[in-house]
Amino acid sequence: MLMYLASLNPIALFRSCPGGIAQGLIWGIMALGVFITFRMLNFADLTVDGSFATGGAVCIMLLLQGWNPEIALFFSFLAGVACGLVTGIFHTVFGIPDILAGILTQISLWSINLVNILGKANQAINAGTMKLRITSNFIYMPRTILILFICCAVIVVIMYWYLGTEHGSALRATGINPQMTRAQGINTDVMKVVGLALSNGLVALSGGMLSQYQGFADINMGRGAIVIGLAAVIIGEVIGMSIFGKRMNFMLRLSFVVAGSIIYYLVYVLVLWLKFPADEMKLLTAIVVAIFLAVPYLKGKSANSFGALARRNAKLAKQKQNDGKEEGSC
Amino acid sequence: MLEIRDISKTFNAGTINEKKALDHVSLTLNDGDFCTVIGGNGAGKSTIMNAVAGVWPVDEGSILIGGKDVTGLCEYKRASFLGRVFQDPMIGTAADMQIVENLAMAARRGKKRTLRWGVTKQEYDRYRELLRTLDLGLEDRMTAKVGLLSGGQRQALTLLMATMQRPELLLLDEHTAALDPRTAAKVLEATDRIVSENKLTTMMVTHNMKDAIVHGNRLIMMSEGRKIFDVSGEEKKNLKVADLLRKFEEAGGANEISDRMVLDSQE
Numbered sequence: 001m002l003m004y005l006a007s008l009n010p011i012a013l014f015r016s017c018p019g020g021i022a023q024g025l026i027w028g029i030m031a032l033g034v035f036i037t038f039r040m041l042n043f044a045d046l047t048v049d050g051s052f053a054t055g056g057a058v059c060i061m062l063l064l065q066g067w068n069p070e071i072a073l074f075f076s077f078l079a080g081v082a083c084g085l086v087t088g089i090f091h092t093v094f095g096i097p098d099i100l101a102g103i104l105t106q107i108s109l110w111s112i113n114l115v116n117i118l119g120k121a122n123q124a125i126n127a128g129t130m131k132l133r134i135t136s137n138f139i140y141m142p143r144t145i146l147i148l149f150i151c152c153a154v155i156v157v158i159m160y161w162y163l164g165t166e167h168g169s170a171l172r173a174t175g176i177n178p179q180m181t182r183a184q185g186i187n188t189d190v191m192k193v194v195g196l197a198l199s200n201g202l203v204a205l206s207g208g209m210l211s212q213y214q215g216f217a218d219i220n221m222g223r224g225a226i227v228i229g230l231a232a233v234i235i236g237e238v239i240g241m242s243i244f245g246k247r248m249n250f251m252l253r254l255s256f257v258v259a260g261s262i263i264y265y266l267v268y269v270l271v272l273w274l275k276f277p278a279d280e281m282k283l284l285t286a287i288v289v290a291i292f293l294a295v296p297y298l299k300g301k302s303a304n305s306f307g308a309l310a311r312r313n314a315k316l317a318k319q320k321q322n323d324g325k326e327e328g329s330c
Numbered sequence: 331m332l333e334i335r336d337i338s339k340t341f342n343a344g345t346i347n348e349k350k351a352l353d354h355v356s357l358t359l360n361d362g363d364f365c366t367v368i369g370g371n372g373a374g375k376s377t378i379m380n381a382v383a384g385v386w387p388v389d390e391g392s393i394l395i396g397g398k399d400v401t402g403l404c405e406y407k408r409a410s411f412l413g414r415v416f417q418d419p420m421i422g423t424a425a426d427m428q429i430v431e432n433l434a435m436a437a438r439r440g441k442k443r444t445l446r447w448g449v450t451k452q453e454y455d456r457y458r459e460l461l462r463t464l465d466l467g468l469e470d471r472m473t474a475k476v477g478l479l480s481g482g483q484r485q486a487l488t489l490l491m492a493t494m495q496r497p498e499l500l501l502l503d504e505h506t507a508a509l510d511p512r513t514a515a516k517v518l519e520a521t522d523r524i525v526s527e528n529k530l531t532t533m534m535v536t537h538n539m540k541d542a543i544v545h546g547n548r549l550i551m552m553s554e555g556r557k558i559f560d561v562s563g564e565e566k567k568n569l570k571v572a573d574l575l576r577k578f579e580e581a582g583g584a585n586e587i588s589d590r591m592v593l594d595s596q597e
Binding site for chain 1: 409439491
């Protein structure tokens with residue numbers, strides 16, 4: 001135990017924090033995409049595992065062709081929009097249930113990423129020779145974090161604006177009550193497709209940024225992305241609610257999605273620093289998400305359950321019995 | 331104005347559950363008509379509403395609203411002509427959105443959704459006045475989520491949403507059936523007021539024979555997917571619950587009369 005503690009290096013933890021923040025910001029954009037489908041549309045979209053990798057693959061391949069990094073990111077976004085459109089069409093035109101529609105796109109994207117975009121399991125760029133603004137190079141870390149922070153802020157503001165417009169209100173209503181939404185003359189199918197396209201666009205943009213940051217794209221980089229996105233959304237919500245409670249407005253809700261992602265990655269850094277095996281991180285993430293999803297549900301249930309009622313009644317009965325005895329003895 | 335020409339609809343055709351829900355029904359409502367629709371369980375009264383609203387296409391026949399043939403239009407496209415209030419108070423409003431957001435969406439019924447802000451400042455004042463007419467205190471809770479309201483409040487709000495942008499036709503599908511008698515009476519009162527103030531053409535489904543007689547200027551009775559009785563004017567005014575029961579028996583639809591219909595009508 002002492003040996004283990006002695007082997008931990010506080011300076012190493014301090015040095016890896018900026019990287020955690022940068023990755024948290026990158027994945028925060030991905031989590032904002034998940035927020036659109038999971039929270040606004042009430043649609044569990046599993047496309048993101050595929051579209052995240054597609055975004056990364058498109059970006060790296062364009063960089064290898066000598067494209068400008070920002071334009072490459074724009075094309076990552078467009079590629080993600082296309083992925084979302086496919087899932088949307090599977091769901092609305094062909095009537096495939098939401099989860100399955102996402103899985104079908106995701107699995108086909110795996111082949112497309114491997115064969116048609118990357119050509120092999122991974123492709124790397126020589127990050128040193130390129131003028132990247134998002135890079136894991138330690139010297140440029142403050143600048144990278146600043147740029148990513150501005151990107152997140154801009155996207156949060158744009159999402160706040162869009163979801164407040166007539167079009168965005170229609171999208172939110174679609175997720176809450178499709179029947180009512182149709183009665184107001186809104187085509188709920190179109191709204192779902194738009195939401196999926198925007199969501200996957202953001203996810204792929206985030207994938208492109210991550211590939212620039214790490215200097216390569218990998219066929220498996222999106223595996224489990226949905227779980228990380230959900231983790232960020234849920235952690236952000238729980239923490240936001242505990243700080244602001246009822247004063248939590250929509251701007252704060254969006255901001256806390258990004259905050260949730262940063263917190264997730266800082267915890268990730270900490271857990272790795274504690275020498276937790278990196279291969280088991282996905283298991284840990286899944287457990288964290290399961291707990292965060294289960295706690296509000298179980299809380300509601302325990303406040304209103306048969307078991308609790310039975311125990312309460314038993315206690316009351318016992319009390320009565322005791323009271324009766326005391327009176328009797330007097 | 332509504333014109334229903336000889337529509338039919340069969341559910342689960344060709345299976346053991348086949349049900350002829352509408353059997354060659356025709357109906358013409360004039361401008362400003364307030365028509366109540368009465369019938370027992372499975373008589374087809376909600377089905378005729380859904381046919382007009384375009385929830386699914388009819389098998390045959392055609393439907394005209396305001397002289398325009400809407401038979402081939404889907405639900406969201408017909409919405410620009412229709413105001414609808416549903417039986418379930420949860421269906422008519424979006425629970426997780428504010429009262430004003432719900433109203434703002436209804437105010438844009440049938441219009442293109444643009445990238446302009448969803449609720450403008452001027453709208454707030456207009457909606458406050460509208461909500462005040464309901465006399466439920468909602469004008470002071472405009473930014474509250476609709477999910478916090480009671481069933482009656484939600485139905486009243488839905489009614490407002492259905493009529494704030496004048497519909498060619500107002501469809502009320504047993505919109506007070508899920509409410510307690512006092513709240514139901516209040517919502518019906520608001521319905522009468524809004525319909526007469528705006529001279530709306532209205533169709534109201536109800537299982538309550540007394541309500542069907544008291545409200546509106548016209549009454550139709552449905553049984554087994556057919557229209558079996560159609561009265562208006564003086565004849566409707568003089569109608570009694572006993573007359574309606576006799577009509578049911580004549581049509582052989584007496585077994586469709588549920589206890590609920592009879593009990594609710596005895597007061």
